[in-house]
Amino acid sequence: MASKFSSRTALPQRVPARILIVGGGPSGIAALRALLDDHAGAEALPWRRRDVALYERRADVGGVWYLEQDIARYEASLPAGTAQGQWPLHPPSSSTPAWPSPAYPALRGNVLPRFLSFSAAPFPAPSEGETFPTLDETHAYLRNAAQRARANVRCGMEVLGAWELGDNDGWAVRVRDWNEGGAERIEYWDALVVATGWYDAPIYPPVPGLASAVASGLVHHAKWYRTASTYALPRYAARQIVVVGNGNSANDAAAHLAQTTTKERPVLRSVIEAARPVFVSLPDERIRDVPAVKRYVLKEEGGEQTLDLELVDGTVIANTVVLLGVGYEAGTIPWVHLLRNASASPSALDAAFDARSPAAAALYAPLTPPPRLAEARATPGASPTTADADIVDAWPFRLPNLHMHCVHAINPSLSFVGLPVTNTPFVLADLHARYIRCIYERSILLPSSRSARQLDETQRVARLIARRAEVAALDAAMRDDWARAREAGEETALAQAAAPQVGPEAYHVIVSYNEEQLHALHLRAKVVEVRPWLDEVMDSWDDEREKERKGMYERKRETLIRQKKRREEEEKIRALSAKH
Incomplete structure (x- = not known):
């Protein structure tokens, strides 16, 4: 086409x-x-x-x-304890919308x-x-x-x-x-x-039943997550909390929610892959990893909706409330x-210009499609695609x-x-x-020329396409190794609810194969060539810098351990105070 x-x-x-x-x-x-x-x-x-x-x-x-604290308080005051899916918000105390x-x-x-x-x-x-x-x-x-x-x-x-x-x-x-x-x-x-x-x-994964589950209010996205206390409200308190994802937002939310529950009734974290080193979290007996969700099943029972999850291993988790921490x-x-077409182009637009009109569609095309789950999130002024x-x-x-x-x-x-x-x-x-x-x-x-300007795009697309089969094969081999290790009773594999993965890769995600560093060094050299004074004040992006960056995740782990010990000490002090 x-x-x-x-x-x-x-x-x-x-x-x-x-x-x-x-x-x-x-x-x-x-x-x-x-x-x-x-x-x-x-x-x-x-x-x-x-x-x-x-x-x-x-x-x-x-x-x-x-973070606007007054808007966060307004969100918490809503009947559902959250403003899930509302974008923007319209607080009654303000004539101005809010984009939290x-x-x-x-x-x-x-x-x-x-x-x-x-x-x-x-x-x-x-x-x-x-x-x-x-x-x-x-x-x-x-x-x-x-x-x-x-x-x-x-x-x-x-x-x-x-x-x-x-x-x-x-x-x-x-x-x-x-x-x-x-x-x-x-x-x-x-x-x-x-x-x-x-x-x-926000991303909503293409999983059967998800759209209906979102509409029911029993699936939330981390975009609207503010506090674990939301899930203590009557509508959610008796339901099994399931956090989907194991990136930074999902891990943070699971850690907050774990503090409100027990190891006998843990927060479940549904994952499609084993944890990556850059997403740091600590083991917690109040958090249990489970496999990925295969299907969301919304039911009506006694005049109340319930949401069951079918997992890829055949397990069914009944009566859940789900928090998606799967990104954007x-x-x-x-x-x-x-x-x-640049030859048929206006030099100005009338104040009454309608972005959705046939005339506009004949002249213009949007840069990208709108977000794939459009509920209340389509940008005003965006043309149909x-x-x-x-x-x-x-x-x-x-x-x-x-x-x-x-x-x-x-x-x-x-x-x-x-x-x-x-x-x-x-x-x-x-x-x-x-x-x-x-x-x-x-x-x-x-x-x-346009082709020369897009040369880096052309080359990156070609690399991703060339690596796609290789990454898929590597992921398949890693899944097989993981499955065999679980059958053999290896402790590490048994602790993982999903296999490690390399892919899939994405065009605008430049974190693997030192892509970020190589991209930055190329642009930095061009900038410094014409603006030498910036050499002293911009990030160096050199190998020593990369070594520090890669060590950042272990430092985060050390920080989490230190914070956990501090919380435990504070809990001991509170317990002793309560006794006396």
């Missing part, structure tokens, strides 16, 4: 006069700092400082690290401060001698990092959609200004930096629209037509910060932002 963008050729680089950054999390702050950098050694800005803006729809910057962070008050990071540090802005040491910072400490760092450019930040600005204009003339952006009661307008910008991350698009869809950006070579959910799924995961190959006035899933997202966002700055000011020149 011909691509909707097959007739498009690469547009030339231009120095933009007005730049809009969408999103005020770590990636947006990194972009703002890079585009406005006027530290000693930096070149004069090629654009007016006042013509760079960051729009954030929430009340403050910080992204996932900004997927974080939770007890969150403590798992990345060392060195790898949370933007260039020329070291992260302070965590308080009380801790190794990893708290949620509040990370938010404070991000607010401070944005402070010098705070005049360029506008909160309460919801971006509904963006449409490419013809003649390489920038972008029409529909915004809803909650500082003006939600008034909508179309603004024009020369360049657009998308820094929205991917927490708007990286690279889902349906609200940005590219012209299908039909199958197409540029946007279908074909393997490997990706945001297509990108140069180095961060610059659009057809129209380089569109860029992305924070798109890949990596081991150290803050410092990679900082590097991508520096690279984008060089692209925008033309100190780094892109190849003139």
Whole structure:
């Protein structure tokens, strides 16, 4: 099938006069700092400082690290104890919608401060001698990092959609200004930096019965998890808690929930693979791993719904409440629209422009499909999507037509910060932002052809396809070895509810085979070549740095052990106090 963008050729680089950054999390702050950098050694800005803006729809910057306590309390006050599936929220006490962070008050990071540090802005040491910072400490760092450019930040600005204009003339952006009661307008910008991350698009695995189970309210996603106390509410208290996944969010939630139960009635953690070293958790007799879910079975009993789980080994777990800790869809950006054909293109959009109209669909195509389970999460302004070579959910799924995961190959006035899933997202966002700055000011020149700009994408897709059969074979061999070890009664295999796995690999996940380091070293060399002063302040990405990064997970384990011992000592003290 011909691509909707097959007739498009690469547009030339231009120095933009007005730049809009969408999103005020770590990636947006990194972009703002890079585009406005006027530290000693930096070149004069090629654009007016006042013509760079960051729009954030929430009340403050910080992204996932900004947890609004009043909104968290409102979520807890809802009859279900959670705002599951509601997006955005509409608290009765406010005329402004809320887009809550997927974080939770007890969150403590798992990345060392060195790898949370933007260039020329070291992260302070965590308080009380801790190794990893708290949620509040990370938010404070991000607010401070944005402070010098705070005049360029506008909160309460919801971006509904963006449409490419013809003649390489920038972008029409529909915004809803909650500082003006939600008034909508179309603004024009020369360049657009998308820094929205991917927490708007939670993953719901394609398992039979899941959609009905979600609709029943008995399956929750970790995006809306705040506290274990939710599961003590009458609707959930008698049900078996099952956490699906064994990544960071699932492990944290299971550990919180375990503190509310006993080893006789443990939290069940359903896994599709054995734990990976980067997702650190401690053994706990109140948490028991079980195999993956094969089917969700919703029943009606005595006027009340119950949810049973059929596992891949044939086991049935009755009367459950499920928390999905399975992550988010990286690279889902349906609200940005590219012209299908540059020769038939508007130079402006009318204020009454309807993104869903046939006329719009004839002119534009969205960059990607919307999230695959759309309940209350479809982005306003996103056009319907039909199958197409540029946007279908074909393997490997990706945001297509990108140069180095961060610059659009057809129209380089569109860029992305924070798109890949990596081991150290803050410092990679900082590097991508520096690279984008060089692209925008033309100190780094892109190849003139679209194919040359997309060469890294073409090569990565080819590598993933070539490795796909190899990874599948390796995974099959590992499953066979695991099954034989269980039959032989080997202790390690018996303790695992699923076999170790290597795959599957994903396009925007660059964590294996030193991919993150190699990618970063390539971009870093290009940036330092034209901006030598950055060599002293950017992350080095060298082998010593990688050694420290790989040792980070053992340090996290040591931290968890130390925290566990401290909790046990506190429990002993409380028990002694109660006796007296």
